[in-house]
Amino acid sequence: MNLSIFGLGYVGTVIAGCFAKAGHRVLGVDTEQTKVDLINSGRSPIIEAEIEDVLRDAVANGSLRASTDAKAAVMETELSLLCVGTPSQPSGELELTYVRRVCEDIGAALRKKTSRHVVVVRSTVLPGTIESIVIPALESSSGKKFDRDFGVVMNPEFMRESTAVRDFYAPPKTVIGSTNAADGALVAKLYDGLPGPMIHTGIRVAEMVKYCDNIFHALKITFGNEVGMLSKALGVDAHEVMRIFCQDTKLNLSPAYLKPGFAYGGSCLPKDLRAMTWAARSRDVEIPMLANITTSNDAQIKNAVRLITADRRKRIGVLGFAFKGGTDDLRESPVVTVVETLLGKGCELRLFDPHVNTARLVGANRRYIEQHIPHLARLMVESAAAAVQDTDIVLLGNINDTYLPALKTLTAEQRVIDLTSSGRTPETAAHYERLCG
C-alpha cells in the first residue's frame, strides 16, 4: 500500500522503516526539516536498536522517503498514519495541538482528493478524542463527511522504546478500532503475517485499551517496587518472592480478578492488606500504592451506595450478599457494608442469598453476623422472588442462576444495579445498570 506517516518521532520513524521494509511505499511527513533530511539520507532521527539499518535499506531501495509537504503526502497515499506527540499539559490534560494541526493539514489536502482516504490514529489519545477532535477537525478542514468520504481508524501503538523494531515484528496484539468494517480490514492488512491476536473493536475501546495497558504496566512496576521495599525491610529476598509470584499463572499473572465489578472483601484480602501495611508503617517503609488499596476499595462501596440512593427510591431487594458467590462467608462482605449503610439511610431491604441460611451459620461467620449485622436475619427472605417483589431497586451482589427467573419478572419501573463482575446481562425488563462498566 501507499502510506503516509505523520510525525517522525519514536513511533513514526520505527513504523515508517518497518512498513517500508515489509514492501509498502512509505512517505514520512514531519514539520521538522532536520528529521526529514535525516530520513532522506538514510539516517535515523532517533536512537533505537536496529532502526538505522532498516532506514538505510528502505531509503536506498526507494520504498521510503520523507517530506514536510502534508498535502502531497495525502494525495499520493491511501492511508495516513498519525504518530504526532500527545504530551501532557501542566494540569495533566492532553496537549492536542499537534493532533488538531495534523488533522487540519490532512483535511486541507482531502478537500482536493477524489478517492477515499483513511486516517489511522496511532498516537495515544483519551477515549472520545477521535469523535470530538479528530473527526470534526478533518470534516471542517476538508468540507467532507466522515465515513461517507473518508475513514478514521484508531490503531494504538504498543511498541516499547529500545526494543521498538523487535516489537514491531512481534506485537503483543494488534487493536483496530473502527466504525467501518472495510476501513478496519484495510488497516488490518498492514499487519498481515505478524504474530499476536488481531482484535477488531470500537474506536473508544481502542483508545481506552492503550491507557489501560500503560496504567497496568505502571501499576506492575510500582507493585514490584513496593513489594521489594517491604521484603527488604522484612529481611526477605524480594527477587525470590517475585520469581515465585510470577510462576502462578492461575491467579497472579492471569485474567483472574481483572473484571470490573465491585469491592473485594472476605476473611483474607482486607486482613492481609492491613497486616502488610502495618508491617510497613512500623518499619517506616513507604508503600503508598499498597496502603491506598483499602481507600480505593472503600470508595467503591461509597460509589455503590451513591448509585443505589441516587433517585431516593427506598425499597431494595438484594440478591446475593456473601462476599462472593458460592460461599456463605459474610465476613467483611462489601455488600453487607452497603446493606448496613442503606439501612442507616432508612431504606427497606429484603435479602436473599441461596448460600446463606442463618439457622445453619456457625462459628466466625455467625459471630460476624451477631456483632456486625444482628438484624440481618430479620431482613432475609426465602427466595429470590420474595426478595424482588414490590421493590424499586434490585441489587445483584453476586451471581447465581437461581436469581434469573426472579429478574425476568421485573418491570420497566424497577432498576437492577449489578455489582457483580460476571459481565453477563440478565434478561429483564427493568432498567439495568452495572456499577462498573
Ligand SMILES: NC(=O)c1ccc[n+]([C@@H]2O[C@H](COP(=O)([O-])OP(=O)(O)OC[C@H]3O[C@@H](n4cnc5c(N)ncnc54)[C@H](O)[C@@H]3O)[C@@H](O)[C@H]2O)c1
Ligand atoms: N514513544 C513511544 O514509545 C510510544 C509508544 C506507543 C505510543 N506512543 C504514542 O505515540 C505518539 C507519538 O509518540 P512519539 O514518542 O513518537 O512522539 P515524538 O515527540 O517523538 O514525535 C512526534 C513527532 O511529530 C512531529 N509533528 C508534530 N506536529 C506535526 C505535524 N503537524 N505534522 C507532521 N509531524 C508533526 C514532531 O515534529 C515529532 O517529530 C504519542 O501519542 C505517544 O504517546 C509512543
